[in-house]
Amino acid sequence: MLFPCTVLVTISGDSFSQWCAATGSCKQLRWLHVPKTGSTFGLVVYRYACAIPPTAHIPSVEECNTLPAQHPWKKSDVCHDPEYALEWALQESYPPKLHCTHLVLPFAGHAPVSLADLGKVVTILRHPVARATSLLKMLRYQEQRGFAPWKFVLHAHGVGPMHAMHESCNHLLEQNASSTTLEMMFARGAPCISGVQTKMVIGRPFNHHIQLREDDVKAACALVTTSSLFAFVGLMEKWNESLTLFHATFGGKVVPAEMVNTRPTERATGRAENPDDALSEQLEPFDSVLYECGRRRANADASRLHMPTLFEKD
Secondary structure, eight states, X not given: OOSOOOOOEEETTEEEOHHHHHHTOOOOBEEEOOTTSOTHHHHHHHHHHTTOOTTOOOOOHHHHTTSOTTSGXXXXXXXXXXXXXXXXXHHHHSOHHHHOTTBOSOOSSOOOOOGGGTTSEEEEEOOHHHHHHHHHHHHHHHHHTTSOTTHHHHXXXXXXXXXXXXXXXXXXXXXXXXXXXXXXXXXXXXXXXXXXXXXXXXXXXXXXXXXXXXXHHHHHXXXXXXXXXXXXXXXXXXXXXXXHHHHHHHOOOOOGGGGOOSSOGGGOOOOOOOOOHHHHHHHOHHHHHHXXXXXXXXXXXXHHTTOOOOOSOO
């Protein structure tokens, strides 16, 4: 049998993954994926919410290149695009409709928080300048491959109307990504690309043309720092620590697949970045505040679980 069998543990008539069985209950989770904040963490949420045994075999990006041509993964989406191999493998082997009764959909994409999600949200925040830098690198990469680089920012997931987005960011659309600096990107497209993390936490599309206010970031901070509203908050710059905290909160152990960066920007290695806080406050004043709120939340959770303080600044 090419695909692993799913091992379920039944408690009071309900099926729980092995993680949930360890705690006696399973919590519904909704993955809030802010663009460029660590797609791989969504796979951690998927493993928890679906009935996937820790020993389930999921291919690495490199393995897709070595599988025989007759292997089902070679004939499907799993290995069609190696960057998405881990995600496709999980969803193909363990379809959400059959195995993910505790995963609040949508799982994929970049949908903002809704009122129905509160109490279930799991998210990773990223230092605002590091997130923006990663976005610009991705846009340059898209441009090198012959794609319209700003399409992701302006058109992703049906946000519109299109003409309004074009009008609000027309100066950005006129630029080549390769010749655009970080400061230029914010100066010309700020309404569409700034405050992304704050917007999504308060229920706005990430590219919504909106002028954020102090009350908005206060509301966002109140959400991420309240455990009854956000089930988990980690930091991308503290990847290993965030994995440790997630498992301490919900059960299970870190598995190798969770350590794989499935979406490395320009094939860069490593996750730790220490960008300039002063530049972050200049370009991203609201997300800078939210990021610090996320750090406080993560530290509070670590303390509550009698873990070392893992999320202090380096």
